[in-house]
Amino acid sequence: MSATLAADEEFERRRLAGEQVLFLATGEIGLPVLPELREHLIAAAGRNAYGPVAGSAELRLAAAGYWSRRGLPTDPADVVCGPGTKPLLFALMLAVGGDVVVPVPTWVSYAAQAQLAGLRSIPVRTRPGEGGVPDPTELRAAVLTARKAGGNPRGVVVTLPDNPTGTIAKPETVRELADVARELDLVIISDEIYCDLAYAPVVSPAIYAPERTVVTTGLTKNLAVGGWRLGVARLPTAELRTKLIGIASQVWSSTAAPVQAAAAYALAEPPEVIRRVAASRRLHERVVRAVADVFAGVGAELDPVQATCYLYPDFEPHRGQLGVTGSDELTQLLSTRYGVAMLPGTAFGEPQHSLRIRAATSRLYGETDAERSAALLAPDPLTLPWIKASIDRLTEVLTQLLKESNVHRHLRS
């Protein structure tokens, strides 16, 4: 089962059991629905027809405008909608139909999806500080090696901005990747679900390799409606689009019609949507940077925050002191001893011995819609008592963790 969704469910069980858990395990965005967005869902509640597999004409038009405003001119005919980017990514793997290169570290589901599709995933490390894009030089070598060995790599997945590292690959790296993809005839699947939560410029590979890049995004991260399940893909060729629509028609038929109507409104980006996305971005940035400071303050190594609500600290400098063998044990310790939930690097493709863990800060904004709305509006969200309390608690836990582990080590020795 997906590590993030499993963590969500465990958290909910512990919360219902009355436990106090500081939940930093998953990136579900803990913010309320924008009222105007909710109203558009409500207005479309009577829509009960399947509609086109690729999505309604109004939705595809809105998505085309959304991308066109971001430097990617798009024809509505090139847009395909699905019940989340997750099913779109899965169907794209089936459509591309060969082995697929995935970055390391990597989002929890790419490799699992490839396996379900009966395909091999080929892990390729990213460059330091540039998560989400397999190092183009290593990509080239890995694909050539796989082909020599009789494999059939046909695609490469990139995450821009990146989950789990919260970084953004440099434009030069993206361009190199595009060149290698062209040279080796690979389809690039660019997962850009976090494109509106970037604190530095993002350049899509669709700029450099428009003829072979699929871009996916949705409303899950920018507008906090992950539970509504809607994603959109921008297809580079009629051939791939036709394949994707064929697969979609057999796997999910269409996307919930009332949600499509609301998404068409959102992707057209009226002023209140732009304002809400900007407010969310400010909130995420302020909180994620404060939490990054906490990790840095106790001596964990981490790359500068450039996007998303994710941090990917490395406790390698504390290995001797911690007395754990890897990230699984480290997150287990944090969870059971301190009630702090984070995910181990192993969930993102790291080796067992690595001490990288992933922290997500998007659930720190409050327990109620009132608290969460206040967080969105606050000039400085860090002064809100519930957010301050979480950050203080994390500081206390990490400080204590390093101290106590140290003691344990001494007792054992």
Place this chain on the structure above:
Amino acid sequence: MSATLAADEEFERRRLAGEQVLFLATGEIGLPVLPELREHLIAAAGRNAYGPVAGSAELRLAAAGYWSRRGLPTDPADVVCGPGTKPLLFALMLAVGGDVVVPVPTWVSYAAQAQLAGLRSIPVRTRPGEGGVPDPTELRAAVLTARKAGGNPRGVVVTLPDNPTGTIAKPETVRELADVARELDLVIISDEIYCDLAYAPVVSPAIYAPERTVVTTGLTKNLAVGGWRLGVARLPTAELRTKLIGIASQVWSSTAAPVQAAAAYALAEPPEVIRRVAASRRLHERVVRAVADVFAGVGAELDPVQATCYLYPDFEPHRGQLGVTGSDELTQLLSTRYGVAMLPGTAFGEPQHSLRIRAATSRLYGETDAERSAALLAPDPLTLPWIKASIDRLTEVLTQLLKESNVHRHLRS
């Protein structure tokens, strides 16, 4: 692409182009949303969290009650929700993970889904007048043959009541199927999406083989909300349920949360839902029987209508007269010459030369919500001018088809 969804889209294009098309190609239910059901979607519009992969606790409880009231005692823990029964059926094929026997004739997507999942589908004919359940004797032979040849059949799909034939397999046949499945250790996947649109008793294989039968259903047919995309599965074992949830977590995460809330209301079956489903069933039965009479009246062969809004007439008695080689040509002729859309038997796994075609009557209830509501309320919907006009037009077309084709044959000879 799915034959039914392709037909839907073609119809919509022709309708927008101003063409008059008598649309009998697909089983989308042309009825408005029950107002109370719409209100429950509206009330849940603020729900934006993913929630559990398997579905919310209230939804699973309601689904368990729904099945328990139908003679299948169900624990809410055994229910898994998905964005339609289509993705559930696909994920179930992956979860069962072996070749799968499908009935012939068969719904358009089972074999296509098996192929996408990298599995082989093994077609087995149904008994006359008992669509949806592969003849148990032939099933046994086909599975043994496949195993001898090194294949790995592990599941069998049944459709109860059946699409495309509008019939229901007899309880004795279902019991025989259950026995064969037990003997050969096959999982039975029982697609019961039409279980509330039956005009004769339906017995689920889950009665005879509860230890190995998965049942799926949803709100698409009984409450006409196909475009909302929600299905539920009832799993027989913890092992299969865990596998299904794991696959669901990687392919679609969860089902639109507002839709889940509305479905929880509907599956609890308050009086107004029961009344609406009963009214729909009455309407479907009246209209589908009238259309069956039209086909019978021109001499097509068809089995007595027992369920659904489907008919599966065979024009074999008119083969000489029609001058077509098979159902593809026959439906093409009906579409281009007369603007009547139906699907060829080939879409349901029939051989090319067969003259079976499938007619669906669920779009005859009107063009507007007002007409459709009137159809639901009418003591005799056949007297409504728009329904009468469609049935009269079909009578005229079929009569003319047989007459004209006859003339053409004479001209050619």
